Amino acid sequence: MIRYLARFFKNDRLTVVFFGKTGVGKSSTLNALFGLNWPTDNAVACTKKPQFADLDIFDYLDFPHQQVRVVDLPGIGESLTGDQKYRAYYKKWISQADSLVWVTQADTRAYKRDEIFLKQLKPFFKPSLFLIVALNKIDCLGVYEGEKPFDPERGEPSEDQFRLIPEKIDDVYCIFNSAVDGKITFDKNQIVTYSSVYGWGLENLKIKILTRR
Numbered sequence: 593m594i595r596y597l598a599r600f601f602k603n604d605r606l607t608v609v610f611f612g613k614t615g616v617g618k619s620s621t622l623n624a625l626f627g628l629n630w631p632t633d634n635a636v637a638c639t640k641k642p643q644f645a646d647l648d649i650f651d652y653l654d655f656p657h658q659q660v661r662v663v664d665l666p667g668i669g670e671s672l673t674g675d676q677k678y679r680a681y682y683k684k685w686i687s688q689a690d691s692l693v694w695v696t697q698a699d700t701r702a703y704k705r706d707e708i709f710l711k712q713l714k715p716f717f718k719p720s721l722f723l724i725v726a727l728n729k730i731d732c733l734g735v736y737e738g739e740k741p742f743d744p745e746r747g748e749p750s751e752d753q754f755r756l757i758p759e760k761i762d763d764v765y766c767i768f769n770s771a772v773d774g775k776i777t778f779d780k781n782q783i784v785t786y787s788s789v790y791g792w793g794l795e796n797l798k799i800k801i802l803t804r805r
Contacts (some may be wrong), residue, residue: 605661607689608660609663609692609693612694619727641665642681644663644664660802665676665699683713687716691723691804692723717775724797725782727760734753757785761785782800
């Protein structure tokens with residue numbers, strides 16, 4: 593009864609746009625977060641045009657909206673032709689977004705492509721836009737440098753990976769904060785680490801998306 597009545601006192605809809613380089617796990621993240629069944633593939637890009645879903649949210653009583661619209665955009669960096677083709681999609685949806693979830697990956701030091709596109713898309717940002725940097729593939733962090741891998745039995749990063757996470761967050765924050773350059777508010781706590789494969793950190797990401805704080 594409380595949940596039913598609460599819907600009448602909420603705002604209409606929160607639009608959350610998911611964006612990032614091709615292959616970082618945008619669609620798989622959305623599937624895991626919201627129980628969707630959008631196609632994914634480890635070898636080829638599946639998202640060729642924007643896809644969205646309108647979802648009723650009942651699990652969070654303080655969620656100030658009746659619905660959340662989640663939008664999955666084609667990934668950047670697929671090809672030069674693709675980037676040019678998709679630019680109209682980016683402009684349309686990001687200018688409408690209340691929140692932008694920029695999905696990137698933990699197991700890399702190469703964020704130049706993210707930085708370039710963030711600067712290009714910055715003119716489309718509303719001052720009220722809430723940016724979340726979703727740092728996926730935390731299960732792969734440090735593995736290629738000989739650090740202990742993710743512990744699948746406990747469902748959490750290894751001690752080595754936990755040690756590396758603050759350093760990775762600092763690195764990503766410096767890059768993204770410099771690219772945003774004061775256009776919108778962006779704090780370090782708007783970076784969320786997680787693994788879409790193992791589910792670790794997904795609840796934290798969902799809370800961040802829905803509460804925007």
